[in-house]
Amino acid sequence: MSDVYASRRTRLRERCSASGSTAALITRPANVRYLAGPAPHGAVLLLGRCEDVLVCPHPPDDRPAEGRPDETLPVHVLNGPGDPAVAAAGIAGERRADSLAVEEHHLTVARHRAVGSVAPRVRLADLGGAVEQLRVVKDEEEISCLRIGAEIADQALGELLESILVGRTERHLALELERRLVDHGADGPGFPTSVATGPNSGRRGHRPTDRRVEEGDFLSVCLGATYRGYRCEIGRTFVIGTSPADWQIDLYDLVFTAQRAGREALAPGAAYRDVDRAARQVLDSAGYGERLQPLTGHGVGLEIDEDPQLAPTTMGKLDACVPVTVEPGVHLPGRGGVRIDDTLVVRPEADGGPELLTITTKELLAL
Amino acid sequence: MSDVYASRRTRLRERCSASGSTAALITRPANVRYLAGPAPHGAVLLLGRCEDVLVCPHPPDDRPAEGRPDETLPVHVLNGPGDPAVAAAGIAGERRADSLAVEEHHLTVARHRAVGSVAPRVRLADLGGAVEQLRVVKDEEEISCLRIGAEIADQALGELLESILVGRTERHLALELERRLVDHGADGPGFPTSVATGPNSGRRGHRPTDRRVEEGDFLSVCLGATYRGYRCEIGRTFVIGTSPADWQIDLYDLVFTAQRAGREALAPGAAYRDVDRAARQVLDSAGYGERLQPLTGHGVGLEIDEDPQLAPTTMGKLDACVPVTVEPGVHLPGRGGVRIDDTLVVRPEADGGPELLTITTKELLAL
Numbered sequence: 001m002s003d004v005y006a007s008r009r010t011r012l013r014e015r016c017s018a019s020g021s022t023a024a025l026i027t028r029p030a031n032v033r034y035l036a037g038p039a040p041h042g043a044v045l046l047l048g049r050c051e052d053v054l055v056c057p058h059p060p061d062d063r064p065a066e067g068r069p070d071e072t073l074p075v076h077v078l079n080g081p082g083d084p085a086v087a088a089a090g091i092a093g094e095r096r097a098d099s100l101a102v103e104e105h106h107l108t109v110a111r112h113r114a115v116g117s118v119a120p121r122v123r124l125a126d127l128g129g130a131v132e133q134l135r136v137v138k139d140e141e142e143i144s145c146l147r148i149g150a151e152i153a154d155q156a157l158g159e160l161l162e163s164i165l166v167g168r169t170e171r172h173l174a175l176e177l178e179r180r181l182v183d184h185g186a187d188g189p190g191f192p193t194s195v196a197t198g199p200n201s202g203r204r205g206h207r208p209t210d211r212r213v214e215e216g217d218f219l220s221v222c223l224g225a226t227y228r229g230y231r232c233e234i235g236r237t238f239v240i241g242t243s244p245a246d247w248q249i250d251l252y253d254l255v256f257t258a259q260r261a262g263r264e265a266l267a268p269g270a271a272y273r274d275v276d277r278a279a280r281q282v283l284d285s286a287g288y289g290e291r292l293q294p295l296t297g298h299g300v301g302l303e304i305d306e307d308p309q310l311a312p313t314t315m316g317k318l319d320a321c322v323p324v325t326v327e328p329g330v331h332l333p334g335r336g337g338v339r340i341d342d343t344l345v346v347r348p349e350a351d352g353g354p355e356l357l358t359i360t361t362k363e364l365l366a367l
Numbered sequence: 368m369s370d371v372y373a374s375r376r377t378r379l380r381e382r383c384s385a386s387g388s389t390a391a392l393i394t395r396p397a398n399v400r401y402l403a404g405p406a407p408h409g410a411v412l413l414l415g416r417c418e419d420v421l422v423c424p425h426p427p428d429d430r431p432a433e434g435r436p437d438e439t440l441p442v443h444v445l446n447g448p449g450d451p452a453v454a455a456a457g458i459a460g461e462r463r464a465d466s467l468a469v470e471e472h473h474l475t476v477a478r479h480r481a482v483g484s485v486a487p488r489v490r491l492a493d494l495g496g497a498v499e500q501l502r503v504v505k506d507e508e509e510i511s512c513l514r515i516g517a518e519i520a521d522q523a524l525g526e527l528l529e530s531i532l533v534g535r536t537e538r539h540l541a542l543e544l545e546r547r548l549v550d551h552g553a554d555g556p557g558f559p560t561s562v563a564t565g566p567n568s569g570r571r572g573h574r575p576t577d578r579r580v581e582e583g584d585f586l587s588v589c590l591g592a593t594y595r596g597y598r599c600e601i602g603r604t605f606v607i608g609t610s611p612a613d614w615q616i617d618l619y620d621l622v623f624t625a626q627r628a629g630r631e632a633l634a635p636g637a638a639y640r641d642v643d644r645a646a647r648q649v650l651d652s653a654g655y656g657e658r659l660q661p662l663t664g665h666g667v668g669l670e671i672d673e674d675p676q677l678a679p680t681t682m683g684k685l686d687a688c689v690p691v692t693v694e695p696g697v698h699l700p701g702r703g704g705v706r707i708d709d710t711l712v713v714r715p716e717a718d719g720g721p722e723l724l725t726i727t728t729k730e731l732l733a734l
Contacts, residue, residue: 081662
């Protein structure tokens, strides 16, 4: 694995020198993880002209459960309280870097000031989203982690569907799902599990309440596993009871059609906003345009919400090996709604088209 | 409750005008929650000369489970994607504020720039930790939420101790505790539950692994509930099996003595660093000075780690009605260790001294 991390750092170094910086300070945790492997909480990475260093906070023994950082990387541990980013800037100053690129979208104004004042001769530049851009296209090792995570989420969801649901609260169902994720080998949930019943169903990111599942409810569930740091996402909507109402069948069919249109639009070279439009126009033309969430899907990886954003105003085009969600939904205030959410990997047509990672059925199940 | 929020905003407004700002932009979520009540994820608060406004992201229906914001507060919901902080700065500009105090310790450099560019005639100032300072001393309503949260955590822990532990993994025990927190009425865990066995025991913030509990292990557990937004913390260390080893008894007694010394040092007017020193010197004089974590305790409230920090270099003194943790610990690499962690409220001697919220026994239990 250390080869992988080293080659990622080399690519970043090339970008930095192209933009005139001799050093870069990586503070955003997922970016540190991407370039250095699993590192202690709060660690930062100083990328130098040739040698890099991982700067870790005190105390030295706060290791993450999922592994250790790249062992070829020198490690500097603070010997007391302090900000590793400030210490790293100090090291950059001692090494006579003339320009240090920092993540202005992650560093706070106060921290940026502290970083600048410890190395006053070093000019601070903006690294922007350079690491996030490197992270968009995944290698097969990363995709394999996502695939395993998706299998785990499918298993957890499948088991829940076999149990009795009526009378149980959203909170309990969410905890039950999270326990099952861990049972099946996840590091943990990839994000807070969302379980929404009745009038709450169909709301994106709904936080579980004490409402109990009732006959006739829509039940929408969104969950995901973290596996070796990688996070996937699956969302499904079910009906509780034997016979869905007509409005439920119609709304489900509509969202299903929109979601399928989004999935089918995934291809290398497809514009982000065209994928969004494919799903959105189905819901729009049915009169739900006003109620729609700002995006139809997003990248996943070391974070659950990464680039690209599949939204009307995002510029850019999909590449092969980019994992994204496709997750349109409609929520009708007071009544509830439907969300259907898959994680897929963009693949060329010659390789069979988009690879569906979350394979739980999308038929409308009555439970 | 809206009176409470309004009077908090009035106190903040007085501080702002004293430092020359006619408006303030609150972005840090716990600070927004403190001044405006439970608000949608991503909402920001614009504090004006007279009228305040809560600016919420799109979509409008992403409400938190725990309640609604102060209903006397005007709400502005974005009608599309965008940063509520930028929108709020635009409103401040339209209202001809000349100076807008922002939270430089929370806003990123990139966001600060966007806020500044939307209202170029408004001078941006630094609000610093003004809201965090207001939050340090709690009212009795807040303390009551912490007290209930602590009762819930005590119950969850007590039930775990009655179950069979040997052979179960750290991850499963942590999930079990989190389920029990919710069973007993918590909104959720106050922070990721830490369960550490054998060589992992005694490590602060240890993330649970697949290691199973074995006979002869130290088992250290740290958990807390969130109740109406307020977070408490309890940590205990146990021995698995019938007869603790001598080194375990000695280490436990030592950490217990240090923790008691810390608790007994809590009083209105006591310097933060003197409380830290009371606990730290016990461990120091036993030769563990090098291995100690940078702090002995910290404030709790809407966040699990708030001001004050009980640490050797922190300036300041305790007030009455400040809830803090006292949580010294020692971890011996390869062997494990002990942590004991309580949440207490500082009270004057005349009121009986510090109020212990987490009442689970601190005797060394052999399970």
